[in-house]
Amino acid sequence: MAQVQSAFRFVQTGAQIGKIVLSANPDEQVHVVPQPVGVTTRAQLRSDASYLVVGGVGGIGRSVVQFLVAHGAKNLILLSRSAGDLDLDKNKSTDGALFLRELRDMGCRVKPVSCDIGLPSSLTKTLRACENDGLPPVRGVIQGAMLLRDAIFEQMTLDDWRSGLSPKLYGTWNLHTEFSQPDSLDFFIMLSSVSGVVGIASQTNYAAGGSYEDAMACWRQSRGLPGVAIDLGPISDIGYVSTSSKVAERLRKDGDFIMLDEDIVLRALNAAITHPLDSRPQMIVGLNSSPGPQWDANGRSQLGRDARFLPLRPITKTSSSSAEGESSGASLSSLLSSAADTQAAVEFIGSAIATKLADIFMMPVGEIDLAKPPAHFGVDSLIAVELRNMLVLQAAADISIFNILQTSSLAALAALVAEKSRFLQSS
Ligand SMILES: NC(=O)c1ccc[n+]([C@@H]2O[C@H](COP(=O)([O-])OP(=O)(O)OC[C@H]3O[C@@H](n4cnc5c(N)ncnc54)[C@H](OP(=O)(O)O)[C@@H]3O)[C@@H](O)[C@H]2O)c1
Known part of the structure; x- marks a missing residue:
């Protein structure tokens, strides 16, 4: 019975025609999956109600x-x-x-x-x-x-x-x-x-x-x-x-x-x-609760960002060795902490904003022109929330949705983020 998984894998290969027999040893424990509540019991309603x-x-x-x-x-x-x-x-x-x-x-x-x-x-x-x-x-x-x-x-x-x-x-x-x-x-x-x-x-x-x-x-x-x-x-x-x-x-x-x-x-x-x-x-x-990008701590999904859902997170190589997004978030924060001057920090932030928007709009990052306002790329209030979450997590800067939507250009937004970033204030 312990080999049930390999038995099915073997069937999958198509190398065998005929039966594959599994037997349970007397001391073997067979896991029984309980039937979900309500699946077999049919609701019976009253005709007099x-x-x-x-x-x-x-x-x-x-x-x-x-x-x-x-x-x-x-x-x-x-x-x-x-x-x-x-x-x-x-x-x-x-x-x-x-x-x-x-x-x-x-x-x-x-x-x-x-x-x-x-x-x-x-x-x-x-x-x-x-x-x-x-x-x-x-x-x-x-x-x-x-x-x-x-x-x-x-x-x-x-x-x-x-x-x-x-x-x-x-x-x-x-x-x-x-x-x-x-x-x-x-x-x-x-x-x-x-x-x-x-x-x-x-x-x-x-x-x-x-x-x-x-x-x-x-x-x-x-x-x-x-x-x-x-x-x-x-x-x-x-x-x-x-x-x-x-x-x-x-x-x-x-x-x-x-x-x-x-x-x-x-x-x-x-x-x-x-x-x-x-x-x-x-x-x-x-x-x-299946593996996927929704578990990225800096991604667009809520599941990965909210510790309440951690018990649902599948244990995979990616999640145990820290999700990709976490490492990219950490790198922006360390870049900001060690930025030579404000101008360098603004460039790091501008590049992170461009990468984020390129990811959201599924376009090459080179097409995100920082001189353009967010609306030019189709940033609406929902995407502004995503951008704000990213900036809070990775740049430690609390920017309002209004600021994001009303900014004259992505470069101006990057400058505002640099001004508010706690990484830069403490350096
Ligand atoms: N569709 C989904 O994917 C989804 C996902 C999660 C949960 N749900 C839940 O499933 C339920 C049904 O959703 P649905 O997709 O079937 O939406 P729906 O077709 O819009 O049905 C909602 C119903 O609520 C009625 N309603 C709204 N305000 C009311 C009020 N003040 N008093 C009495 N009736 C009112 C509407 O009729 P009137 O306009 O005539 O009042 C309508 O018949 C909702 O409880 C929703 O939260 C749906």
């Missing part, structure tokens, strides 16, 4: 609803700010209306309701209306509301902050308030995001909402109430990311996440439904 899905007519919401129906649900309350419109005559040929018709044709009772869950009165009114309509009591809640208002924090308006946060923070609190009676629910699941775990520079509002959902799951479980937050990574075939190749490409390029698909999302959902209380309250699905 209602299930509430917030965002149930959205991208992932529809897939979630189909899953619930396939597992026995017959009564569905689907909430979103505009869900009720799908029953209007003028919308009868829209995708959303066709989705509802399919569910009804399958014998389900479906109530789409327009409701802003960020407003407690709106949610309470909706739930009372469902009761009055004779829908059975809600036994399961899935919170999948999201509103993206992305911007770098320094450029985020208060309105963006509130709008992005509200469905997840106030919405989740309002749902919790409505469903906090012991034994009233079989499950309470929040579709949260890895954004709250890793931190995406342009999504502080969304990330804060996701972290709130994670905390809510812990808190509910600590009080004996069902609560699981599924922190999903980007999904390639359903939901918002699947509709924007630009967003998908950016997330893929960052390298922090692996692209998920519908099947994985539904497996995670199945696990959360079948283990509403005895599993971990926070399920993180989609961090890229």
Whole structure:
């Protein structure tokens, strides 16, 4: 058995036709990989209960609803700010209306309701209306509301902050308030995001909402109430990311996440439904723990820069003998510490900035003309964050996003960095 790996390698070579037999010695220990929770146990839902899905007519919401129906649900309350419109005559040929018709044709009772869950009165009114309509009591809640208002924090308006946060923070609190009676629910699941775990520079509002959902799951479980937050990574075939190749490409390029698909999302959902209380309250699905440039401490990804993720980092030759980026970062700092004069330091910094931009824009470093402003190369606020992180780590200079975006040229930026660098001040 100890040779199982070589046996498979041998099969791979194609040198052998026929069987290869492995035998276990009596004293040999065979490692058994436990089956992931929820993979084999199929969720069984009640036909005499209602299930509430917030965002149930959205991208992932529809897939979630189909899953619930396939597992026995017959009564569905689907909430979103505009869900009720799908029953209007003028919308009868829209995708959303066709989705509802399919569910009804399958014998389900479906109530789409327009409701802003960020407003407690709106949610309470909706739930009372469902009761009055004779829908059975809600036994399961899935919170999948999201509103993206992305911007770098320094450029985020208060309105963006509130709008992005509200469905997840106030919405989740309002749902919790409505469903906090012991034994009233079989499950309470929040579709949260890895954004709250890793931190995406342009999504502080969304990330804060996701972290709130994670905390809510812990808190509910600590009080004996069902609560699981599924922190999903980007999904390639359903939901918002699947509709924007630009967003998908950016997330893929960052390298922090692996692209998920519908099947994985539904497996995670199945696990959360079948283990509403005895599993971990926070399920993180989609961090890229395989070897790769995302572990570079000075790279564009968060994973390598944040010590919290160290336990996930694969032990490879590259990581154990210090990542390439770390050594290049160390060399800029030592170059600055030993720079003969400010002019020499400015040149080192200019060259590091050019290398970084060449890497980001995948162009030869010789094409980065330091006399040009950052905007000339397409530096936007997200890339400015990357540049700032690099300058903080490698030049010990705290430069604002504003400074980077507004500087008249990369050379002027290099001069500003030299002026602020702690390496140069101490020499
Ligand atoms: N797509 C991904 O790759 C991905 C990755 C990680 C996590 N997630 C999570 O998965 C869930 C679903 O995402 P999705 O991709 O399917 O997005 P989506 O298609 O935009 O769905 C979000 C839904 O939330 C509803 N909503 C927004 N604000 C609301 C409010 N105040 N009250 C009630 N409903 C509200 C929207 O409908 P109205 O506009 O009509 O209100 C929409 O139906 C979200 O919780 C998200 O955080 C998605």
